[in-house]
Amino acid sequence: MTLMTSWVESANSASTDFPLNNLPYGVFSTNTLEARCGVAIGDMILDMAAVEEAGLVTLADEPVFDVPYWNDVMEMGTEAWDALRARLIELLTADAPEQAQVAQHLVPMSDARLEMPFAVSEYTDFYAGRHHATNVGTMFRGAENALPPNWLHIPIGYNGRASSVFVSGTDIRRPWGQLKGPNDEKPRFAPCARFDIELEMGAVVGTPSEGPITVAEADANIFGYVLLNDWSARDIQAWEYQPLGPFQAKATATTISPWIVTRAALEPFRCDTPDREFELLDHLKDVGPMLYNIDLEVTLAPEGKDASTIATTNYNEMYYSAAQQLAHHTTSGCAMQSGDLLGSGTISGPEKENFGSLLELSWGGKEPFTLDTGEERSFVEDGDTLTLKGGAQGDGYRIGFGTCTSKVLPALDDPYKR
Amino acid sequence: MTLMTSWVESANSASTDFPLNNLPYGVFSTNTLEARCGVAIGDMILDMAAVEEAGLVTLADEPVFDVPYWNDVMEMGTEAWDALRARLIELLTADAPEQAQVAQHLVPMSDARLEMPFAVSEYTDFYAGRHHATNVGTMFRGAENALPPNWLHIPIGYNGRASSVFVSGTDIRRPWGQLKGPNDEKPRFAPCARFDIELEMGAVVGTPSEGPITVAEADANIFGYVLLNDWSARDIQAWEYQPLGPFQAKATATTISPWIVTRAALEPFRCDTPDREFELLDHLKDVGPMLYNIDLEVTLAPEGKDASTIATTNYNEMYYSAAQQLAHHTTSGCAMQSGDLLGSGTISGPEKENFGSLLELSWGGKEPFTLDTGEERSFVEDGDTLTLKGGAQGDGYRIGFGTCTSKVLPALDDPYKR
Structure with a gap:
C-alpha cells in the first residue's frame, strides 16, 4: 500500500497524520457550527453533516451525521462502514468529479474544537x-x-x-x-x-x-x-x-x-x-x-x-x-x-x-x-x-x-x- | 406514621406492598399499551403517561412519563420528586375529588408486564x-x-x-x-x-x-x-x-x-x-x-x-x-x-x-x-x-x-x- 493522493493538497504530505489512506472519524465544532461528525483529511475536516445534507453521502434514510457522536454509524456494522469509507475515498480522491461541491464543506482544523468522538457506553x-x-x-x-x-x-x-x-x-x-x-x-x-x-x-x-x-x-x-x-x-x-x-x-x-x-x-x-x-x-x-x-x-x-x-x-x-x-x-x-x-x-x-x-x-x-x-x-x-x-x-x-x-x-x- | 388511606381499596390492606404511603415508580406495558412510566398502588398501576396527558399531573413543559424509563424525572432532583409525590398523594388519597378521572387510568397489575424501571448508566x-x-x-x-x-x-x-x-x-x-x-x-x-x-x-x-x-x-x-x-x-x-x-x-x-x-x-x-x-x-x-x-x-x-x-x-x-x-x-x-x-x-x-x-x-x-x-x-x-x-x-x-x-x-x- 502506498500513499493515496487527494485533491486536498495537505493530505498528500508524507508527514501528515491524515492522508486519504486514513480518514479517521471525529466530532468537531467551530464558532459558527454546532458539534457534529467530521472526517480528518490533511489539515482540514470534512463536515459530514453538511455533505450529508447536500446529498453527497447517504448512509441511512434519516440523517446520521448531524449529531455530536458516531454511535449511530458505529451501530450499523461493517457493511455500512465499508460503504462509507468507499464513498469518502471516491469524493476525496485526486480528480474526483465532486471536488468543487465537497470543497465547500471543508473546515480548517485550526478553526475547529475537537470534541468526544463518541458516547462511551461502558x-x-x-x-x-x-x-x-x-x-x-x-x-x-x-x-x-x-x-x-x-x-x-x-x-x-x-x-x-x-x-x-x-x-x-x-x-x-x-x-x-x-x-x-x-x-x-x-x-x-x-x-x-x-x-x-x-x-x-x-x-x-x-x-x-x-x-x-x-x-x-x-x-x-x-x-x-x-x-x-x-x-x-x-x-x-x-x-x-x-x-x-x-x-x-x-x-x-x-x-x-x-x-x-x-x-x-x-x-x-x-x-x-x-x-x-x-x-x-x-x-x-x-x-x-x-x-x-x-x-x-x-x-x-x-x-x-x-x-x-x-x-x-x-x-x-x-x-x-x-x-x-x-x-x-x-x-x-x-x-x-x-x-x-x-x-x-x-x-x-x-x-x-x-x-x-x-x-x-x-x-x-x-x-x-x-x-x-x-x-x-x-x-x-x-x-x-x-x-x-x-x-x-x-x-x-x-x-x-x-x-x-x-x-x-x-x-x-x-x-x-x- | 400510620396507614394513609386511598380510594383504591386494595391499597388499604395491611399486607399489600403498595399502600398510599409507598408509591414506588416502575415501567409497565400491556397488550394494548406500550412501555411507559407507572406507579404501583395496591394491586393496580397508575398509568403516568395517561394522567399526564389528561393534565392531572404536570412536572415539566414537555411530557416526561410517556417513555420506558424514569431517568428524565430522576434528573430533575429533589424538589420535582417532592412535588410529584405530593400530587400523587393528593390524587389517590381517600375522597380525592379527582377520583373518577384518575380511576380511568388505573391498570390491573395482573394485566401488566413489568419492565426495567430506568436506564442503568453505570x-x-x-x-x-x-x-x-x-x-x-x-x-x-x-x-x-x-x-x-x-x-x-x-x-x-x-x-x-x-x-x-x-x-x-x-x-x-x-x-x-x-x-x-x-x-x-x-x-x-x-x-x-x-x-x-x-x-x-x-x-x-x-x-x-x-x-x-x-x-x-x-x-x-x-x-x-x-x-x-x-x-x-x-x-x-x-x-x-x-x-x-x-x-x-x-x-x-x-x-x-x-x-x-x-x-x-x-x-x-x-x-x-x-x-x-x-x-x-x-x-x-x-x-x-x-x-x-x-x-x-x-x-x-x-x-x-x-x-x-x-x-x-x-x-x-x-x-x-x-x-x-x-x-x-x-x-x-x-x-x-x-x-x-x-x-x-x-x-x-x-x-x-x-x-x-x-x-x-x-x-x-x-x-x-x-x-x-x-x-x-x-x-x-x-x-x-x-x-x-x-x-x-x-x-x-x-x-x-x-x-x-x-x-x-x-x-x-x-x-x-x-
Whole structure:
C-alpha cells in the first residue's frame, strides 16, 4: 500500500497524520457550527453533516451525521462502514468529479474544537502488556511472582468508569483520595502524591453483541482505535485495590485522542501477537494477525517548558489483541454495546526507555529520571502536560492518531468547597 | 406514621406492598399499551403517561412519563420528586375529588408486564456488609485475616457492567467461563459449577454530580432503592479475580426488582449504621441515620417444587450506607449520572440463617443445606427459581419492594453456536 493522493493538497504530505489512506472519524465544532461528525483529511475536516445534507453521502434514510457522536454509524456494522469509507475515498480522491461541491464543506482544523468522538457506553481497562505486568509485579511481589498465575491464560481486565472518559485537551485536576502509606499509622484524606499516566490504545466497539462471540467476530465488531491515557493515582490504588481491584484510583480521568482511526485504515499494519509459553484455550486463540504495528510515544512538558520524550514503544508489544480481549469480555454472556471502550493495558516495551508509565520509568519512585530540560520526575507534577502520539508508518504515508494531551492542574484546597 | 388511606381499596390492606404511603415508580406495558412510566398502588398501576396527558399531573413543559424509563424525572432532583409525590398523594388519597378521572387510568397489575424501571448508566457493586466480608474472608484467608486492612476505613467497591442488569422475571442462563480448580493442572473453558446469588439492595442515583460530594449531598441525590441479586460465578471468580477484581464472574447478570421505592417512602424507617471500631475520616462520617430498617428474605424453589426460605436478614446489617458509598465514589472527582446503580454488597446477618449467598450458606460448598422439600443445595442448580423479597414494616402498613425473581436455565451445549 502506498500513499493515496487527494485533491486536498495537505493530505498528500508524507508527514501528515491524515492522508486519504486514513480518514479517521471525529466530532468537531467551530464558532459558527454546532458539534457534529467530521472526517480528518490533511489539515482540514470534512463536515459530514453538511455533505450529508447536500446529498453527497447517504448512509441511512434519516440523517446520521448531524449529531455530536458516531454511535449511530458505529451501530450499523461493517457493511455500512465499508460503504462509507468507499464513498469518502471516491469524493476525496485526486480528480474526483465532486471536488468543487465537497470543497465547500471543508473546515480548517485550526478553526475547529475537537470534541468526544463518541458516547462511551461502558469502559473496560485491561492489563495485557507483558512488560508492564512484569514490571509492576516485580515491584509489588518480587521477580519470582511477577505475573499472576492466570495472566498467561486470560487477558486480565476490570471495569472502569465511562463517566470519567474525556477527550484530548481536557485539563485533569489532581485528585484527593484516601491514602495510607507503609509508615502511616492511620489512613488520611489527602491529595494524590503519586499521580501517573498509562500509555494505552483504546478499541472502540461498533457492532453490539449478545452472548459469547469468537475472536474473529470480535475483530469484526471493532469500529476503530484511539490513543488512551489511563490516569492513575498510585497511592490511592495501593490502599484500595485489594481485594476487588482499582476503583477511585482510576476514576479521576481517562483521556482519549479525538480521532477514531478505523480498522480499515489500519489493515496494512496487522501483525501477530508474540509467541506464547502456554497455548491459549481454543476460544481465545488468534485467527490471523490481530495486533497492529503502531509506533507510540509519550512526551512530558513541565509548565512553560519544552516537551521531552519520556517513552517510545509499539502497540505490537501487547500479549493479547483487542479482539481477544473483546472475545474474553463476552464469555460470561456479557452483552457489549456500541460505544464500549476497551483499554489495552499499559504498553511498555522491553527496555527502560520503552516503559509506558512513570511508575515504571522511576521504578516506583525510587529512581527519578531527568527530562531534557533538566527537571527530575518520579510522578506527574502540577502544570505538567502529558502527550501521547501514535502512528503506523506506511510506504510514504502515515496513519496517524493525532495527539492525546492533557495538562495536570493542582489539587483543590478543599474538594468539598463548590 | 400510620396507614394513609386511598380510594383504591386494595391499597388499604395491611399486607399489600403498595399502600398510599409507598408509591414506588416502575415501567409497565400491556397488550394494548406500550412501555411507559407507572406507579404501583395496591394491586393496580397508575398509568403516568395517561394522567399526564389528561393534565392531572404536570412536572415539566414537555411530557416526561410517556417513555420506558424514569431517568428524565430522576434528573430533575429533589424538589420535582417532592412535588410529584405530593400530587400523587393528593390524587389517590381517600375522597380525592379527582377520583373518577384518575380511576380511568388505573391498570390491573395482573394485566401488566413489568419492565426495567430506568436506564442503568453505570453499575457499581460494593462489599460493605461486615458479616459477608468476614465470612468470605474467613473461607479464603482464614479468620485472622478475614477483613482486608482497608475494609473498616472505606466502603470497598468495584465497577460492574450496566449492560447485564435485568429486571425481575428475566431468566438467567448459567454461564461458561475459564476455570481452574485447585487440583487442575491447566485451566479449561466450561460451564460454571458454582453459580451463586448475592442478596443486596440497590441505590438508584437521581441527581447527577460532578466532583466530590458530601455524605449529606449523596443522600439527597439518591432517588430510591430496589432489591438487587448480583449473580456470581464463584469458580470463574476464584481464577480471575487476582489482581484486578471480579470481571466475567459478575457479568452474566444482575437482577433488580421492578419498583423503585423512593427515599421519601422509606423516611420513617431510617436507622443508624453500626458502632465502629475505627472512626471514619470526616468526609465519610454519618450525618444522621442513613440506613433503613428493611426486612429481607431469599427463597429458592427447585423446578416444579415449592419455594423454601433459605435466608432472612435486614438492610440495617450494612456497615456503610448507600450515601456513604456514593460519597466515597465521588472522592476522586468521578462524575455520577442519573441512572447510576450502586449495589450495597451482600447483606448477611450474624447467624447462618441470615447469610445472603449460597457460598456462605453452604460454607464454600462444604456444608450443603437442605430445603423444606428435601433437596440439598451447595450452589444454585438448573431450574431453580431464586426470589428476593423485602419490605419495611410500619404501623399497620408495609413499604414493600415487590419481588426480585429469576429462574436459572441450564448452560448452553456450545456457547459459540448461534
